[in-house]
Amino acid sequence: MHDFRYIDGRFYCEGVSVESLVKKHGSPLYIYSQKTLVSNYQRLDDALKGLDHRICFAMKSNSNLAVMNTLASSGSGFDVVSEGELRRVIAAGGDPTKCVFAGVGKTEQEIRYALEQNIYAFNVESEPELERINRVASKLKKKAPVAVRVNPNIDANTHSKITTGTYENKFGIAFETIEGVYARASKLKNLHLRGIQMHIGSQLTEVKPFAAAVSKVLPLVEKLKASFGIEFFSIGGGLGIVYQQALASGTNAWWKRPEAKEILTPAIYAQALIPLLKGLGLCILIEPGRFISGNAGILVSRVEYIKRTGNKNFAIVDAAMNDLVRPAFYDSFHEIVPLRRKTGVKVSTDVVGGICESSDYFCKDRPLPKLVEGDCIAILSAGAYGSVMGSTYNSRSLAAEVLVNGKKSALVRQRQSLESIWQYESLAPWSTTRE
Numbered sequence: 001m002h003d004f005r006y007i008d009g010r011f012y013c014e015g016v017s018v019e020s021l022v023k024k025h026g027s028p029l030y031i032y033s034q035k036t037l038v039s040n041y042q043r044l045d046d047a048l049k050g051l052d053h054r055i056c057f058a059m060k061s062n063s064n065l066a067v068m069n070t071l072a073s074s075g076s077g078f079d080v081v082s083e084g085e086l087r088r089v090i091a092a093g094g095d096p097t098k099c100v101f102a103g104v105g106k107t108e109q110e111i112r113y114a115l116e117q118n119i120y121a122f123n124v125e126s127e128p129e130l131e132r133i134n135r136v137a138s139k140l141k142k143k144a145p146v147a148v149r150v151n152p153n154i155d156a157n158t159h160s161k162i163t164t165g166t167y168e169n170k171f172g173i174a175f176e177t178i179e180g181v182y183a184r185a186s187k188l189k190n191l192h193l194r195g196i197q198m199h200i201g202s203q204l205t206e207v208k209p210f211a212a213a214v215s216k217v218l219p220l221v222e223k224l225k226a227s228f229g230i231e232f233f234s235i236g237g238g239l240g241i242v243y244q245q246a247l248a249s250g251t252n253a254w255w256k257r258p259e260a261k262e263i264l265t266p267a268i269y270a271q272a273l274i275p276l277l278k279g280l281g282l283c284i285l286i287e288p289g290r291f292i293s294g295n296a297g298i299l300v301s302r303v304e305y306i307k308r309t310g311n312k313n314f315a316i317v318d319a320a321m322n323d324l325v326r327p328a329f330y331d332s333f334h335e336i337v338p339l340r341r342k343t344g345v346k347v348s349t350d351v352v353g354g355i356c357e358s359s360d361y362f363c364k365d366r367p368l369p370k371l372v373e374g375d376c377i378a379i380l381s382a383g384a385y386g387s388v389m390g391s392t393y394n395s396r397s398l399a400a401e402v403l404v405n406g407k408k409s410a411l412v413r414q415r416q417s418l419e420s421i422w423q424y425e426s427l428a429p430w431s432t433t434r435e
C-alpha cells in the first residue's frame, strides 16, 4: 500500500505533485511518503495487537534521519547492524533502549558503544561473539543482554542473495546446537540471556516459511524459557511487498485492483503466527525493513536520451545503478511510470543509466509508454535498499531525498556536492602538483 498515484494525469506523492519536487530539487531524486511509512508500521502493529510485541524497524533498508524519526515517533524500535546505525538512531531521535544489534561482524568498539547506550539486546551470531561480548561487558562492569540467532535451516523460497536461514549461509548458529550454546553462555558472568532470535530471509511472499520456521523453533524456545528465563523471541523481518503493480486508470489507487493485491498482508501474517506464539508468554519482536519502507519511496529520474540500436529501444536516464542497485544486484523488478500520464501504444523499452556497466539498467524489454527526451519517470517501490545502497561509482554524487507529508514537503538529504565525493582524498607527499 502507498500514497503515490495519478491525479488528473499528473503523478503525486500524497498531496504534492512529484514534478513540482523535481523542479525544486532536481533529479535523480528519492521521494518518501510519511503517510505510507506510518500506515505500514501501524497496520503491522495493529495486526499483532493480540500479542505482546515490539517492532524494530530494520534501518538498513532506509536509514534517512527523517524516515527514522517518523517511525520513532510512531513508537518503533530499530534493528541496527553497526555502530554507525546506532549513532543514527540517536541522531534521528530514536530510543537506543529499543534497539537490537544484529550482524556477524561486531567489533569490540561497536559492542562497547552499544553497551554504553543500553541497547535492548545483541543478536549474537557465533560463540566467539558471545565470549567477546562477555569480555567487553566485564570491562565495563555491565551485564550484556543477548539473544542467540538460531539458524532453523528452512528454505525461505526467495532470491538466493537474500536467503539467510539455511546452513548454506553465514548467519546464526545451527538449530541442533543451540541448547549447548545457551548452557555454555549461561556460565559467562557478564551476559544476560534475554532472548532468542531468527531471520530466515527477505522479500518472502508467502506466510508458509515463517510459520514453518516458528513451528520448528518453538519447542526449543519453550525449553530456553524454562531453563534460562528468556524474555523475548524475535522472529526477524522479511515480509515481502508487491513490486509489480500496474497503474490503474483515473484517480483510483492501483492496489485496489484485484490483480495488484498485496501478497502478504499484515492480517495473513498475524493470522498464521499469533496462534503459534500466543501461549508462549514471551515478548515477540519483529524486524521488518522492506515491508515498512519499500513502497513508501520512489526514485525520480529524467530521460536524457532515447537511443535505438538494432532492435532495441533505450531510454537513457540520469539515475543509474549507483542510485538504485537492486536491478543490477538482484535482478529485481521495479515498476516504472512517467510523471505525466501518457496514452497510446506502448513501446518495448530498456531504461538504463549512464554508468559504464552492462548491469546498469532499471528494466529490460518492458512495454512502456513512449518516452522522449526530457520526460521524467518514477521508479516505484524504491524506499527499501535504495538510497542506502547508493554509491559514488563513476564519481556521481548521491541523490537528494525528500519527505512528503500531506501537502508539505521537506528536503531531508541535500544532493551531495561533487567536491565532497573526494573530500577525504589527498595527493601523496611525493606527487608533483600543478602550481
Ligand SMILES: *Cc1c(COP(=O)(O)O)cnc(C)c1O
Binding pocket: 058, 060, 061, 079, 102, 199, 201, 202, 203, 236, 237, 238, 239, 287, 288, 289, 290, 291, 384
Ligand atoms: C535485513 C534484515 C532484516 C530486515 O529484512 P527485510 O526483508 O527488509 O524485512 C531483519 N532482520 C535481520 C537480521 C536482517 O538481516
